Amino acid sequence: MGRSAFVGIAVSVALLAFSYKFILKPHQHNKPLKLFTPQELALYNGTDQSLPIFLGILGSVFDVTKGKSHYGVGGSYNHFAGRDASRAFVSGNFTGDALTDTLHGLSSSEVKSVVEWRDFYVRTYKFLGWLVGRYYDDQGQPTKHLKAAEAKAARGAQLLEKQKSEEEKVPSCNSKWSQDEGGEVWCDSGYPRLMQRPVEIALTGKASKRCVCLKEEELENPGLEVYEECDYLAKACKV
Numbered sequence: 443m444g445r446s447a448f449v450g451i452a453v454s455v456a457l458l459a460f461s462y463k464f465i466l467k468p469h470q471h472n473k474p475l476k477l478f479t480p481q482e483l484a485l486y487n488g489t490d491q492s493l494p495i496f497l498g499i500l501g502s503v504f505d506v507t508k509g510k511s512h513y514g515v516g517g518s519y520n521h522f523a524g525r526d527a528s529r530a531f532v533s534g535n536f537t538g539d540a541l542t543d544t545l546h547g548l549s550s551s552e553v554k555s556v557v558e559w560r561d562f563y564v565r566t567y568k569f570l571g572w573l574v575g576r577y578y579d580d581q582g583q584p585t586k587h588l589k590a591a592e593a594k595a596a597r598g599a600q601l602l603e604k605q606k607s608e609e610e611k612v613p614s615c616n617s618k619w620s621q622d623e624g625g626e627v628w629c630d631s632g633y634p635r636l637m638q639r640p641v642e643i644a645l646t647g648k649a650s651k652r653c654v655c656l657k658e659e660e661l662e663n664p665g666l667e668v669y670e671e672c673d674y675l676a677k678a679c680k681v
């Protein structure tokens with residue numbers, strides 16, 4: 443082999459090694475690193491001090507050993523170790539059946555929050571591979587449940603943006619609260635009204651209202667409430 447061919451091959455090998463380590467993202471779906479079964483993952487729940495601690499979220503498995511104070515035995519978040527308890531990241535319920543990977547019935551903003559937790563683990567800990575089950579099949583391919591969760595989270599993000607831009611169109615009331623005087627809302631310009639947040643139900647599953655300042659000609663618009671015991675044209679209302 444000629445010298446230049448040898449150098450060419452050596453450079454190619456070095457480039458390949460570099461791109462494998464630094465360019466190919468471990469999160470891409472077509473190249474499984476390692477597949478875990480739930481039983482195997484459970485071994486790494488912090489009980490055996492000689493083993494590292496692993497955690498699953500949305501079927502992605504991370505080495506969280508460096509967060510031993512949180513995830514080790516006696517740590518506040520030990521229940522996340524050795525399993526995928528995706529739902530508990532938003533429910534805050536770390537007991538019994540609540541430690542489950544199903545997100546069934548959660549709102550789009552809650553599902554978005556679980557996906558953001560997964561992003562946190564991607565940023566903070568070493569990604570190891572996938573848990574075979576709800577979110578990845580035995581080939582390491584994402585299941586319809588993962589795709590549905592990611593789509594719902596994306597919809598949550600969209601709705602949140604929409605809510606923000608809708609809210610920017612109508613000014614919010616000023617508000618203050620004190621132990622002695624209780625709460626008060628007021629408008630520098632316009633009149634305070636309670637207004638249903640338009641996309642809130644789709645986003646969180648619950649209705650919610652905010653105080654807005656409206657011009658006199660807007661006061662007959664639908665979906666508005668006058669504060670209790672507040673005059674129709676009052677500038678300030680006790681709440």
Ligand code: HEM
Nearest residue numbers: 506509511512513518519522530531532533534535559566
């Ligand atoms: C839904 C409820 C909650 C969930 C799912 C949750 C989850 C977590 C997780 C996973 C960590 C570890 C992050 C890491 O690996 O570094 C963490 C850390 C922490 N959490 Fe929570 N948490 C919740 C509520 C709370 C509440 C209510 C408080 C305070 C009263 C709190 C205070 C903390 C503190 C102080 C840390 C440690 C930060 C550090 O030392 O780096 N958490 N939380």
